[in-house]
Amino acid sequence: MVWSESLHLVVLAPVVAGAVGFFLPKRAYHWLLFFVNVVVVTIAIMLFREVRWGAEVVQLMANWPQWIAIRLVADLYSAPLVALTAIFFAGTFLFSTKADYMDKTFLFLFVMLESAIIGMFLSGDLFNIYVLVELGMLIIAILIMYKQDKQSVYDAMLYLMINFIAMAFMLLGIGYLYRLTGVLDLAALAERLPLLENPRAVIVPYAMIMTAIAVKAALFPLFSWLPRAHGAPSAPAIVSAVLSGVQVKAGVYLLVRLTQVFGPVIDAAPFFMMLGFVTSVVGFLLAIAQKDIKLILAYHTVSQVGLIVMGLFLGSEVAFWGGMYHIINHALFKGLLFLTAGIIIEEYGSRSYAEIRGVLRRMPAIGIGTLAGVLGITGAPFFNGSISKYFIQQGLQGDFGGIAMFLINLGTTLSFVKYSVILFGKPSVDKPLKRDPFVAVVSLLFGLACLAGGLFGGPTVALVYGPQYSAGGALSAQKLITFALTLAVAVGAYFFIVKRIGTFLTSVRTFKFTFNQVTVFMTLFFVSLMGYVWFTVA
Amino acid sequence: MAFISNLQISDLAVLLFFIGLYGAMSQRNIIKTIMSVGIMDIGAITFFMMANFPANAKPPIVGTPVEQMADPIPQALMITAIVIGVSVIAMCLAMYMRVAYRYATADWHILTRRLEK
Numbered sequence: 190m191v192w193s194e195s196l197h198l199v200v201l202a203p204v205v206a207g208a209v210g211f212f213l214p215k216r217a218y219h220w221l222l223f224f225v226n227v228v229v230v231t232i233a234i235m236l237f238r239e240v241r242w243g244a245e246v247v248q249l250m251a252n253w254p255q256w257i258a259i260r261l262v263a264d265l266y267s268a269p270l271v272a273l274t275a276i277f278f279a280g281t282f283l284f285s286t287k288a289d290y291m292d293k294t295f296l297f298l299f300v301m302l303e304s305a306i307i308g309m310f311l312s313g314d315l316f317n318i319y320v321l322v323e324l325g326m327l328i329i330a331i332l333i334m335y336k337q338d339k340q341s342v343y344d345a346m347l348y349l350m351i352n353f354i355a356m357a358f359m360l361l362g363i364g365y366l367y368r369l370t371g372v373l374d375l376a377a378l379a380e381r382l383p384l385l386e387n388p389r390a391v392i393v394p395y396a397m398i399m400t401a402i403a404v405k406a407a408l409f410p411l412f413s414w415l416p417r418a419h420g421a422p423s424a425p426a427i428v429s430a431v432l433s434g435v436q437v438k439a440g441v442y443l444l445v446r447l448t449q450v451f452g453p454v455i456d457a458a459p460f461f462m463m464l465g466f467v468t469s470v471v472g473f474l475l476a477i478a479q480k481d482i483k484l485i486l487a488y489h490t491v492s493q494v495g496l497i498v499m500g501l502f503l504g505s506e507v508a509f510w511g512g513m514y515h516i517i518n519h520a521l522f523k524g525l526l527f528l529t530a531g532i533i534i535e536e537y538g539s540r541s542y543a544e545i546r547g548v549l550r551r552m553p554a555i556g557i558g559t560l561a562g563v564l565g566i567t568g569a570p571f572f573n574g575s576i577s578k579y580f581i582q583q584g585l586q587g588d589f590g591g592i593a594m595f596l597i598n599l600g601t602t603l604s605f606v607k608y609s610v611i612l613f614g615k616p617s618v619d620k621p622l623k624r625d626p627f628v629a630v631v632s633l634l635f636g637l638a639c640l641a642g643g644l645f646g647g648p649t650v651a652l653v654y655g656p657q658y659s660a661g662g663a664l665s666a667q668k669l670i671t672f673a674l675t676l677a678v679a680v681g682a683y684f685f686i687v688k689r690i691g692t693f694l695t696s697v698r699t700f701k702f703t704f705n706q707v708t709v710f711m712t713l714f715f716v717s718l719m720g721y722v723w724f725t726v727a
Numbered sequence: 728m729a730f731i732s733n734l735q736i737s738d739l740a741v742l743l744f745f746i747g748l749y750g751a752m753s754q755r756n757i758i759k760t761i762m763s764v765g766i767m768d769i770g771a772i773t774f775f776m777m778a779n780f781p782a783n784a785k786p787p788i789v790g791t792p793v794e795q796m797a798d799p800i801p802q803a804l805m806i807t808a809i810v811i812g813v814s815v816i817a818m819c820l821a822m823y824m825r826v827a828y829r830y831a832t833a834d835w836h837i838l839t840r841r842l843e844k
Binding site: 257316319320323326327330334337340345346349350353354357358360361363364365367368371373703704705708709712 | 770772774807818825826
C-alpha cells in the first residue's frame with residue numbers, strides 16, 4: 190500500500206462503511222461497524238509503524254500543487270492519536286452491542302464523529318480543520334440530546350452556541366491569516382509567518398484562533414460547556430466516554446499544532462502553562478462539589494486537561510512528552526470510568542454517589558474496571574497515571590512546582606476518594622441484571638491497559654514517541670511515601686472537611702453561568718491573551 | 728472625515744463581527760442571541776471574502792482574463808462556511824423551540840433558574 194496516496198481512506202473508511210451498510214438490520218449494522226473499526230485499528234497501527242520507524246506520511250489531495258492542495262499529514266503527533274481514536278471507537282462499539290438506546294441513526298452519527306476526529310488529527314490545513322471541527326460540533330450536539338430527556342436539549346443548545354461563537358472567532362482569525370500570508374497550509378504558514386515585515390500583525394489572528402482552540406480544549410474560564418456536554422444526564426455512556434476520552438484531546442492537539450506553527454513569531458507558553466495550572470485546580474474544586482457521578486468525572490476531565498496543558502507548555506522536553514503520554518493515559522482511564530459509570534447508573538437507576546453502594550460486590554468486573562481507572566487517574570504506583578505525572582513533575586522547577594503538583598494530586602485523590610465510595614459497602618440487591626459479556630471484557634481490557642501503561646511506562650513512551658526516559662523514579666520510596674501521604678490527607682480531608690460543608694457545596698453545585706456570561710468570559714479571554722502577547726512579542 | 732472614506736468593506740465586516748459579539752454578550756432574549764451569533768458568522772465570512780481582493784476584480788469564472796480575476800480560494804471556501812453557518816443556526820433555532828416548549832421562556836436568565844436541579 191502506498192501511504193501517500195491512501196491516507197484519506199483512513200478518514201473515509203468509517204463514514205463510508207456507515208453509509209453503505211445503512212440498509213442492514215440494526216444488529217448486523219452494529220457488527221459491521223465494529224469490524225470496520227477493527228480494520229481501521231489495524232490500518233492505523235500500520236500507519237503508526239510507518240511513521241514511527243519510517244518517515245512522515247504526507248498526502249496532497251486531488252494532485253494540486255503543494256501549498257494549494259489540502260494536505261493530510263501523519264507524523265509523530267498525529268499517528269498515535271489516530272490509532273488511539275480507532276482503538277477507542279472499536280472498544281465502544283464492542284461495549285454497546287446490546288445497548289437498547291442505540292438505533293441506526295445514532296450509530297451512523299457515531300461513526301461520522303469518528304471520521305471527523307480522525308480527519309482533524311490528520312489534516313494539515315487550517316480551513317479543513319475548521320470544517321471538521323464544525324462537523325464534529327454539530328454531531329456532538331445531536332448525540333448529547335439524543336434521548337431528549339431532562340434538560341439535555343438545553344445542554345446541547347448551550348454547547349452548540351458557545352462552540353459556534355468560538356468557531357466564528359476561528360474563522361475570522363483564519364481570514365486574517367489568509368490576508369497576511371495567502372496560504373492556509375500549516376507548514377506553509379509556519380514558513381511564511383517569520384517573513385512578515387511586521388510580526389505584530391499576527392497578534393490579532395493568533396489571539397482569535399487560540400481563543401477558539403481554548404474553548405475546544407476547555408481551558409479556564411471557558412470550560413463551562415464541557416461538564417454539560419460530557420456529563421449530560423441523557424447522553425449515553427459511550428458518547429460521554431468518547432467526548433472525554435478523545436474529542437477533548439483534539440482541542441489539546443490543535444493547541445500543540447498551532448503553537449508550533451506560530452512558534453517562531455509568538456510564544457505564549459507561560460500564559461498557557463499558568464492557565465493549565467488554574468484550570469486543573471478549578472476543575473478538581475468543582476469536581477469535589479458534585480454529587481452526580483458523571484458530573485464528578487466530567488469536571489475531572491477539565492482538571493486533567495489542565496494538567497496536560499501545563500505539562501505541554503512547561504518548556505521542558507520531559508514534561509512535554511509526559512503531557513503527550515498523559516493524553517493517551519487520560520483517554521484510557523477516563524474512557525473506562527465513563528463506560529463503567531454508564532453501566533452503574535443503568536444498574537442502580539441513580540446518578541447520585543450517595544445512593545450507590547457495593548459496586549464491587551454486585552458487579553465484580555465493572556467494579557474492578559472502575560477501581561483500575563481510579564488508581565490510574567490518581568497516579569497510584571504501578572498504574573499509568575503515575576508515570577505521566579512523574580514526567581510532568583520532572584519539568585517543574587523549584588518549590589512552586591512541587592507544591593503545585595502536590596496540590597493537583599491531592600485534589601484528584603480527594604475527588605476520587607469521594608467517587609470510590611460507590612465501590613464499597615453492601616449493595617441493596619445482590620443479583621445484578623443480566624448483561625452482555627462484552628461489557629465486562631471491554632472494562633477489564635481498558636483496566637489492563639491502564640496497568641500495563643504503568644508497569645511499562647518508560648518503554649511505552651520510548652515506543653510511541655521515541656525519547657528514552659527512565660520512569661524508575663516513579664516507583665522510588667519517596668514517591669510511594671508521597672502517594673500514601675496524599676491518600677491519607679485526602680481521606681482525612683474528605684471525612685473532616687468535605688462532609689461538613691454540604692450547604693456550601695450545594696451552592697457551588699447549583700450555580701450556573703448563563704450564556705451571556707460565558708460569552709463575556711470568552712471576550713475577556715480573547716482580550717487578555719491579546720494583551721499578553723502584545724506585551725511579550727518584540 | 729478621511730477616516731470614514733478610507734474604511735473598506737473588510738473593516739466594516741470586522742465591525743459587524745464585534746456588533747454580533749456585543750449582542751451575544753448583552754442580549755437576554757434567546758432568539759436575539761441566536762441572531763447575534765449569526766451576525767458574527769456573517770461578519771467573519773464577509774471579511775474572509777474580501778481578503779486579498781484587488782479593486783475592480785472580476786468574479787473567477789470561465790472567460791475572465793486571469794489577471795483581472797479575484798482570488799478564487801476565499802470564495803470557494805466561504806461557500807462551505809455559509810452552508811455550515813446556515814445549518815448551525817437552523818439547528819440552534821430548532822433546539823430553541825424544544826426548550827421554549829418545555830420551559831416556556833425566551834430569556835436566558837429565567838431559563839437558567841427554571842432548569843431541573
